[in-house]
Amino acid sequence: MNQLRFPSPPASVAAERLRSEVREFLANSLKDVPARIRAKSWNGFDAEFTRKVAERGWIGMTWPRRYGGHERTALERYTVLEEMLAAGAPVAAHWIADRQTGPLLLKYGTEAQKQAILPRIAAGEAYACIGMSEPGSGSDLAAVRTRAEPVADGFLINGTKLWTTYAHRAQHMILFCRTSGSTQDRQAGTSQLLVDLSTPGIHINPVIDLQGEHHFNEVVFDNVHVGLGALVGEMGNGWQQVISELGYERSGPERFLSSMVLLIELVRALGDNPSPAACIAVGRLSSHVIVLRQMSLGVARMLESGEDPAMQATLVKDLGAVFEQEISEVARSLIDADSDLPALTEFCRVLHYTTMVAPSFSLRGGTREILRGIIARGIGLR
């Protein structure tokens, strides 16, 4: 049952020093941002903030210097990320590119792709989105229909992507699509392309979420022509490449810190003399987040030492989503959500926002049912 064990998280004085720097930076940058805005967590988009983060050298931290990176350790990067999330910093502009697109291109991209994109991501100027889900392909990613037909000088793309977060702000998409065969071939015949979203024939339509916010999009490809240089990695190797991204996508601090601003506001609302029942509830949530952080840091350590943490990452994401969703319910069990006390106004707004957004926590990045299926397979049930 080694798959249920996590290595001890690393700790370093350098990372703790960096933590202080990040805290100081955030205290300044966010001092006028109210909690209800910070509650947006990694959905908060602010290009100016992203540029300032880049200036500090906190995007592409682990990448080679020749691509604009800073050659810092994975632990230092993790420290920056968790500080940003805990403070509710608006990281959405660079979030996906830093977490996923950059590492994917470093691993599979051509030299030209790396040189063209990575330095601009690290400078906080280029943003990326992920073209995975489709109208008929959500959890069942291998049912992908969007097709990039190889033609003489590149690919001709037709199809529709859905739930594409911040496609309307990003310049680039990593498109997961079919380059041969049909949906019957499932994983075979899939590839990844790096697509410039200003290419003619791409239509980006907003999909508004239940509380009126615009982060999702539908992205329609209508005879979109891209060059041969758009191919990332090998033709037909798309599935393996996508799977290798998931270790990064599923285990980070964003998988359990989405409601952290609410937990902080809850402690504020409880005041100076919390009841024993409130202490028990806050203590319990604290113990959960501290253990999740141990697990997540353990996965980071495994990634750095070249181990495959697919199972451990899945465990973090599943437990993390349960925890993030529970915070709203615990908060409203301790403090009236419709209180009209002025001191509780901000708490109530954060609670309301987090409650509305919470259903997405166990959908994005792999649904709860898919994750538990992966865990069941990992322990030998399937």
Added chain:
Amino acid sequence: MNSMDDMLTDTTLRLFDTEFPDEVVRSSRAGQFPQQGWTALEEAGLPLGLLSEAEGGFGLATIDALALVRICGAHASPVPLVETMVTNWLRARVGLPLIPGPATFALLGPSLVTEARGRDRVVRGELHNVPWAEHSASLVVVGRDFVVEVPRQEIRILSSSQPGSLPRNTIGLDITLSGDHLRAFPGSLDLDTVRCAGAVMRTLEMAGALEQIVAMTVAYAGDRIQFGRPIGKQQAVQQQIAVLASQAAAANAAATLAAGAFGDSYHMEAVAVGKSRAGEAASVGAAIAHQVHGAIGFTRDYRLHFFTRALWTWRDEYGSERYWNEFLGQRACAGGADQLWSFITRVGTQLPSEST
């Protein structure tokens, strides 16, 4: 892990496998002490696992010695190896002589009165739920500001836990202890740190037992055929067992955190996190293991209860989830909302002692 630790782990696993098959665990839960197995563990030196070489142990790194505790949990140990390890550690710390044989320790409770009489101390009253007291050759009682070695003949066993559960006793004491048996706490050690030691042990044992019930439940779900196929092929069952596995994983991480906090000066918040998180995992995990096992898992003959009954006992000992969560919540709230995150990272970050 170096070869020394591997060897110790292997030795321990081999001893448990050969000395403690199911029948031995079963008879121990009926009150029979497996003397032969205990002697084998003692000959291997395991009860001294937490002691330095100077103290008469073999100078294992603490974290490796604590791996033995996890093994005890995973095997529903039918002997008080864990209690004896802690008692010997405590004796070494306060300067009491080591005594061979199984040992246990008890924390001062509300039904025990102690008073000083010159250099001596009178200890009178009852202690409840003392682990393994009836099978122990010696008992150390830990008070607010003292530690006493209570000779075996001075312990009156007033009641025993019911058959099938882990051995726990209510004991009566009415004794005057001379200075020879009495020690003051040195340095940072006190009643709370000994409670922490117990909590770390139970956390590790729960993590071990949870891993064991994951393995048992997966195996059972693969064997048990209903509706023409193994129940483990049903998605509804798979999803439940996945939750059990994730709780076992959380308990493992909690145990690693708590084990790292073990020592003379405890990082009490880390112990609180470990014990309360593992305790919650025990509750959720045991319930799922029973649900999947169906009626057979509810019988005395089936071995699931070796582990689930132990989990239900361990989660309550040395501070339940309620106890440690309240402690942790008070500490978390004390610094105010704007220090909460800093509190969370501090508890989880064990910096190397040598700054580099």
